[in-house]
Amino acid sequence: MSDFESRLAATRSTLAKIATEYAPAVFASSLAAEDMVLTDLILKSQLNIGIFSLETGRLHAETLGMLDKIRTTYGTEILLYKPDPAAVDTYVQQHGLNAFYDSVELRKECCRIRKVEPLKRALTGKKAWITGQRRAQSATRTELAVQEDDAAHGMQKFNPLADWSEEDVWHYLRSNNVPYNPLHDKGYPSIGCEPCTRAIQPGEDIRAGRWWWENPESKECGLHVVDGKLVRIKQTD
Numbered sequence: 318m319s320d321f322e323s324r325l326a327a328t329r330s331t332l333a334k335i336a337t338e339y340a341p342a343v344f345a346s347s348l349a350a351e352d353m354v355l356t357d358l359i360l361k362s363q364l365n366i367g368i369f370s371l372e373t374g375r376l377h378a379e380t381l382g383m384l385d386k387i388r389t390t391y392g393t394e395i396l397l398y399k400p401d402p403a404a405v406d407t408y409v410q411q412h413g414l415n416a417f418y419d420s421v422e423l424r425k426e427c428c429r430i431r432k433v434e435p436l437k438r439a440l441t442g443k444k445a446w447i448t449g450q451r452r453a454q455s456a457t458r459t460e461l462a463v464q465e466d467d468a469a470h471g472m473q474k475f476n477p478l479a480d481w482s483e484e485d486v487w488h489y490l491r492s493n494n495v496p497y498n499p500l501h502d503k504g505y506p507s508i509g510c511e512p513c514t515r516a517i518q519p520g521e522d523i524r525a526g527r528w529w530w531e532n533p534e535s536k537e538c539g540l541h542v543v544d545g546k547l548v549r550i551k552q553t554d
């Protein structure tokens with residue numbers, strides 16, 4: 318068995334374990350390349366794992382187009398969680414529509430309203446959640462484990478692709494004809510909200526196009542934050 322096949326077998330086994338031992342479990346898909354690998358694995362094996370996406374209101378048209386591609390390819394609707402409209406209105410009135418460029422605090426507050434709070438709603442009542450994060454993606458993810466104790470949300474968090482390389486992801490997508498966000502072919506290896514994501518140049522870090530005006534250490538959504546600080550999540554497996 319090649320190294321890639323071993324990693325794929327381990328990922329299949331992790332997903333099967335989550336579906337049987339951690340129900341109800343959900344997969345938080347950002348509709349990017351890694352997330353399409355997990356979407357394909359979950360839906361083709363008909364695993365008992367719900368799939369949702371955070372519709373922040375600031376996504377690219379290409380990212381939203383992935384919802385249609387998933388529907389036509391798999392016959393499945395991805396559940397969408399949206400921000401509280403009143404919280405968005407208050408932020409925009411007080412700070413401006415694009416105030417996230419002005420300071421890290423205002424950027425994190427926008428992420429809190431548009432991502433963190435909707436995520437909390439999506440995870441309510443669940444035993445575990447899944448992400449498509451990989452260790453090689455950024456300076457903030459070098460110690461990412463396949464299974465973590467997510468104290469902030471009071472449940473287990475699984476990152477079944479933690480040890481996958483970018484090549485692994487694209488090998489899987491291409492050899493299984495999995496649809497993917499066309500922005501990946503236009504210099505976007507990592508895709509978030511439209512105003513906070515730019516294309517990168519060859520040789521630049523994978524996450525260099527995300528919140529590019531900030532230091533690498535602050536480049537997370539706050540989805541793993543307790544009391545306003547990024548926390549290291551304890552490894553349990």
Ligand code: SF4
Nearest residue numbers: 417427428431510513
């Ligand atoms: S990525 Fe940008 S637009 Fe999206 S929630 Fe965070 S700060 Fe707001």
